[in-house]
Amino acid sequence: xxxxxxxxxxxxxxxxxxxxxxxxxxxxxxxxxxxxxxxxxxxxxxxxxxxxxxxxxxxxxxxxxxxxxxxxxxxxxxxxxxxxxxxxxxxxxxxxxxxxxxxxxxxxxxxxxxxxxxxxxxxxxxxxxxxxxxxxxxxxxxxxxxxxxxxxxxxxxxxxxxxxxxxxxxxxxxxxxxxxxxxxxxxxxxxxxxxxxxxxxxxxxxxxxxxxxxxxxxxxxxxxxxxxxxxxxxxxxxxxxxxxxxxxxxxxxxxxxxxxxxxxxxxxxxxxxxxxxxxxxxxxxxxxxxxxxxxxxxxxxxxxxxxxxxxxxxxxxxxxxxxxxxxxxxxxxxxxxxxxxxxxxxxxxxxxxxxxxxxxxxxxxxxxxxxxxxxxxxxxxxxxxxxxxxxxxxxxxxxxxxxxxxxxxxxxxxxxxxxxxxxxxxxxxxxxxxxxxxxxxxxxxxxxxxxxxxxxxxxxxxxxxxxxxxxxxxxxxxxxxxxxxxxxxxxxxxxxxxxxxxxxxxxxxxxxxxxxxxxxxxxxxxxxxxxxxxxxxxxxxxxxxxxxxxxxxxxxxxxxxxxxxxxxxxxxxxxxxxxxxxxxxxxxxxxxxxxxxxxxxxxxxxxxxxxxxxxxxxxxxxxxxxxxxxxxxxxxxxxxxxxxxxxxxxxxxxxxxxxxxxxxxxxxxxxxxxxxxxxxxxxxxxxxxxxxxxxxxxxxxxxxxxxxxxxxxxxxxxxxxxxxxxxxxxxxxxxxxxxxxxxxxxxx
Numbered sequence: 001x002x003x004x005x006x007x008x009x010x011x012x013x014x015x016x017x018x019x020x021x022x023x024x025x026x027x028x029x030x031x032x033x034x035x036x037x038x039x040x041x042x043x044x045x046x047x048x049x050x051x052x053x054x055x056x057x058x059x060x061x062x063x064x065x066x067x068x069x070x071x072x073x074x075x076x077x078x079x080x081x082x083x084x085x086x087x088x089x090x091x092x093x094x095x096x097x098x099x100x101x102x103x104x105x106x107x108x109x110x111x112x113x114x115x116x117x118x119x120x121x122x123x124x125x126x127x128x129x130x131x132x133x134x135x136x137x138x139x140x141x142x143x144x145x146x147x148x149x150x151x152x153x154x155x156x157x158x159x160x161x162x163x164x165x166x167x168x169x170x171x172x173x174x175x176x177x178x179x180x181x182x183x184x185x186x187x188x189x190x191x192x193x194x195x196x197x198x199x200x201x202x203x204x205x206x207x208x209x210x211x212x213x214x215x216x217x218x219x220x221x222x223x224x225x226x227x228x229x230x231x232x233x234x235x236x237x238x239x240x241x242x243x244x245x246x247x248x249x250x251x252x253x254x255x256x257x258x259x260x261x262x263x264x265x266x267x268x269x270x271x272x273x274x275x276x277x278x279x280x281x282x283x284x285x286x287x288x289x290x291x292x293x294x295x296x297x298x299x300x301x302x303x304x305x306x307x308x309x310x311x312x313x314x315x316x317x318x319x320x321x322x323x324x325x326x327x328x329x330x331x332x333x334x335x336x337x338x339x340x341x342x343x344x345x346x347x348x349x350x351x352x353x354x355x356x357x358x359x360x361x362x363x364x365x366x367x368x369x370x371x372x373x374x375x376x377x378x379x380x381x382x383x384x385x386x387x388x389x390x391x392x393x394x395x396x397x398x399x400x401x402x403x404x405x406x407x408x409x410x411x412x413x414x415x416x417x418x419x420x421x422x423x424x425x426x427x428x429x430x431x432x433x434x435x436x437x438x439x440x441x442x443x444x445x446x447x448x449x450x451x452x453x454x455x456x457x458x459x460x461x462x463x464x465x466x467x468x469x470x471x472x473x474x475x476x477x478x479x480x481x482x483x484x485x486x487x488x489x490x491x492x493x494x495x496x497x498x499x500x501x502x503x504x505x506x507x508x509x510x511x512x513x514x515x516x517x518x519x520x521x522x523x524x525x526x527x528x529x530x531x532x533x534x535x536x537x538x539x540x541x542x543x544x545x546x547x548x549x550x551x552x553x554x555x556x557x558x559x560x561x562x563x564x565x566x567x568x569x570x571x572x573x574x575x576x577x578x579x580x581x582x583x584x585x586x587x588x589x590x591x592x593x594x595x596x597x598x599x600x601x602x603x604x605x606x607x608x609x610x611x612x613x614x615x616x617x618x619x620x621x622x623x624x625x626x627x628x629x630x631x632x633x634x635x636x637x638x639x640x641x642x643x644x645x646x647x648x649x650x651x652x653x654x655x656x657x658x659x660x661x662x663x664x665x666x667x668x669x670x671x672x673x674x675x676x677x678x679x680x681x682x683x684x685x686x687x688x689x690x691x692x693x694x695x696x697x698x699x700x701x702x703x704x705x706x707x708x709x710x711x712x713x714x715x716x717x718x719x720x721x722x723x724x725x726x727x728x729x730x731x732x733x734x735x736x737x738x739x740x741x742x743x744x745x746x747x748x
Contacts, residue, residue, distance in 0.1 A: 001082055001154055004065050005073040007218070014064055015158050020217035021057035022162075024224075025050075028209065031224050032284070035373035039201070039403050049202065051164075052113050055105075056120045056210045058164055063095025065151045085147050090140060093125045094178060098144045099155065101169035112186065112199055118174060119182040120207040124214060126362035136179060141172035182207075201402060208369025215366075216341045225338065227310040227345050230282035234308040235274050242305070247278075250433045254279035254407075261400060261428035262407040263418070267435030267605035268554040272409045273298060276377045277306075279407050280346065284374040287348045288355075290383045291530055293510075296321050299348045312339030314349035316658070324695060329688045342370055351384075351392065352657035358394040359653045360640045371395075372402035380530060382412050382547040382612060386626050388657055390633035393417055397424045411554070412547055412609045414616025416630065435605035439557040443567035444592075444599040448575045449474075449542055450481055455570075456521060456540055457485060457492045463537035464516045467523040468552050470542045470578035472498045475523050476733060482521060494521040497528070500734035502670065504699025526582075528555060535559050539569045542576040545583045546591040546615050550608040567600060586624035590615045662703040664722050665713055667729035668741050670700050682718040694719075702735065712740055 006017035029036075029050050040046035064070070067084035069092055074081055097118055105114045149170045159165045177185050186203055187196040216223040232255070239245050247255070250266045254275035262279060266272050276287065289295050292315045299313040312335065313322065322332040338344055354376070357367040376399060378392060396406045406428075408417075421428065445452065449469065459465055469475040479496040497509045513522050516535055526544070528534065529551040539556035543549065553569055562568055579588050594611045614620060621627040640648070671678070674697070681693040701722060713723040728739040 001065075001067075001070065001151065004154065004158060005070055005077075006061055006064055008073045008076045011073075011077065014061060017061065017217055018058060018159070020220075021060070021213045022054065024213040024216050024222060025054050025057050025209075027222055027224050028213070031226055032373050035403065036205075039205070039372070048109050048113055049206070052109060052117050052120075053206055053209055053213075055100075055117055055164055055167065056124075056206060057213050058159070058162060059096055059100055059167075060121050060124050060210060060214065061092060061096060062099040062155060063090075063092030065155060066090070066092060066095055066148065085143070087143075090136075090143060091125060093122055094136070094140060094175060095144070095148065096121050097174040098140065098148065098170060098172045099152070099168055100171060100174060101167045102171050102174050104167050104169075112202075115177075115182075115186045116199070116203045116206050118177070119186065119203065120210050122175070122178065123182065123207055124210050137175045137177075140175045140178070144170060144172035204365045204402075205369045205372060208365030208367070211363060211366035212342070212370060216343065219337055219341050221338050221341050221343050223341070223343060224284070225310060225343050225345065227308070230280075231285070231302070231306075231308050231311075231346055232278045232281040234306045235277045238306045239271075239274060248275075248433075250431070251275040251278050253429075253431050253433075257429040259405075261405055261426065262409075263413070263421075263428050263430045264407065264409045264433070265413050265431075265609055266409065266411065266433040267609075268411050269435065269559060270433050272379070273301070276379070276407055276409055277302070277346075280375055280377070283345075283405070284370075285346050285377065286342075286354055286371070286374060287346065287377045287379070288351050289348070289379045290350070292317065292321075292350065293532075294379075294530060295348050295350065300325075302346070302348070308346070310345050312342075312344035312347040312349075314339045314347055314353045316350070316352075320695065320698065323691060327692075329691060350658070351378075351388070352654045355391055355395045355657065356650050356653040358391050358398060358637050358641070359648050359656075361648045361650045361653050363650060368398060368402060371399045371404045373404065375405040375407065377407045377409065380410050381408050381417065382410055382414055382616070383530060383551070386630035387633040389414075389417065390630050391637065391657065393420050394634065394637045397421070397426055400426050411605070412550055412612035414547075415613045416616045416618055416621065416627070419618055420634075432606075432609065434609065437561045438602055438604070439560070439562050440553050440569045440604075441562065441565060441567045441600070441602050442553075442569045442571055442595070442598055444596060445570055445572045446574055447572060449540060449572040450478055451574075452540070452570070452572070453478075453482055453485055457482065459538050460492065460519060460521045462518060464518050465521045465538045465540065466528075466534070466536035466555055467521065468528065468539065468541040468555070469523065469525055470544055470576055470582055472500050472525055472734075473737075474542065474577040475525050476500075476736075479523050479733065482523070492521060493519055494523065496733065497522060497524040498734060499525065499527055500702060500704065500737070501731075502667070502700055502702045502729075505731055505734075506702070507699075526552075528552075533558075537568065541569070541571055542578075543571050543573045543588065543592060543595075544576070544578075545587045546594065546608075546612050548583065549591060549595075550612065553603075553608075571595065584624070584626045586621075587615060587626055590620065663706045663709075663713070664701050665704055665709070665725035665735075666697075666700045666716065666722060667702075667735055668724050668726050669729055671716065671724045674700055678716070678718040704735065708737055 004014040006012050006014040037046055040049055067082040068089040071081045071084060102114060152170055156168055182203055183200060186199050212223050239247060248271045250264060250270050250272060251274055255278045258279055258281050295315055302308050302311050319332060319336040322335055326332055339347060354367060357364040381389060381392060399406055456465060467478060469478060475496060475498050479494060482492050482494045485492055497513055501509060510532060514534055526548060529548060534555050535558040536556050539552060541552050556569055573592055579585055594615060677697060681697055684690040684693055709725055712726040716722050716724050725735060726741045728736040728741060
């Protein structure tokens, strides 16, 4: 065996790959020593932790010296095979521990650290031991003695430069615990609960960081990068030099509490984003938001307006976004690769990229270990469903217990979430900052929004008017009704924006709606609640839940003081769409109850926040479906964490945290008009040219809930994962789910 291979694409030897892991371990240790010192106050234990991690990095892939593994790569490289014993290949992570001198490790670091090292290596790939039968440990012992022992000298020769190679020895009995869960072996029954928790934390950190070192090495990026200047410095320069302003009270509060967990309630327009980045300061930080368009906007603001370049972006279409912004394949791949590996000091992302770990899926340790020395910002937590909020709060609790920091910032905060964190004894600094300027006078209208078309049209003559409905169907219905109206031979100037437009048409419409044009009516759905910075003169809206409704109000007189006593926000309570499906029925009723006292009156930021807090409290929510869902989700996560072994996959969890019911489609007529483009894409072999074609095709796509189009779609042969929707499409109306084209297709 002249070379020991570790990878085939690109070709990499075991030594080259291992050196990258060891370098990554050095980087991690040098960049964040204080963060781990807090977890291991005893200097000797802290040193042992780093030693064990280094040992895991050194020995984790030694099982790849197995001739069966080497021959797979040699076959790809068209090299002469090595003689091997017939039989089934044993995964290398099960073989690697047989090369470690267990006795010496225990003498030096103790039995607990040995078990942590052992399981970190065995579990660095999540493979089920039962796939190889009940006698896997015995099989490995026999295989080691017959086959692997002869290569001990080769490993010594390859790694003689590393001082910890002194622990290299053939010890097949090391895998005696194979098939058992780490928690069952690492902790012992007689240990007190605090000691058990500490040992499990040490295992999670060791295994999770080994994943980070390994994945980064395989991706050929450093595990961490460090900015010379903290993001907080760029933010201060942005505020004082570019905006010619001064730090606001929320921003001063964030700076003052940089070392604490923080919950900050602040009205729209109070500079919460800048406050969060000031709080992040020099620490590794993840900035989470619920909507991809908001993430793209924040990322652009940080990298361009604030000129902070050490920032990553991570969501399901982040690579496409990066390429669309730069049209530079190499630069986009670079940023995307670093973002995926969590290498940047600051990453803007969706929660499904980060908060999967509370479900204890296979490989969850990587995420919890990373967040244990990081800060995480949760923006607009009230916008998540009770199930997702439960996952976030459970995750926040674990992050705090492992030594990481969190900041929750929002315009309105459900009291239920505060009550949960208090129940878990989580410490945090809390402050509220409210906009007391007059912005909204509301009118509660006991009628269907479609019954007030004349008033809408009349007010639109000299004002900018925004209508927000609860469902796409209602928005389309209202659009048709207003479009059909003619007052004094004048057809109203009305536009529609919802999720049933192609990505290309939607992007155009989003730019147009930002213009806030007087004499124009825009009809939309909740997609404009948080993602678009718009400021209209009048808002007409169906009654939704309090948190959603107040977000909508933020699109009207957003940046101006309202000086009239006449209503500028009209809320329609009769037959609102989407109740019981999109919006919780109980909370919808509670919202109306709390809102009635403000009919024909002003409502300010403080009152809005109080209403949300009161509605979403344990006391008010008693016997509601919302509280039942929240508690059920919390109990589900707790149950997962109370047992050993992986219960769900990361993919399962991501489907829970994002809307996995959507499918991507191209309307049939658009598909037929662009068949040549799709054929060209299918035949193109050049990677960059193919990507350019894909970006053009993406503008023709849209995401639709599968249940809405039932069996009216079919696979597109030219592009994987995209379907043809057999419905009419119009640039002004969007996908018309009432008007089907052709014969029905079988559901796929």
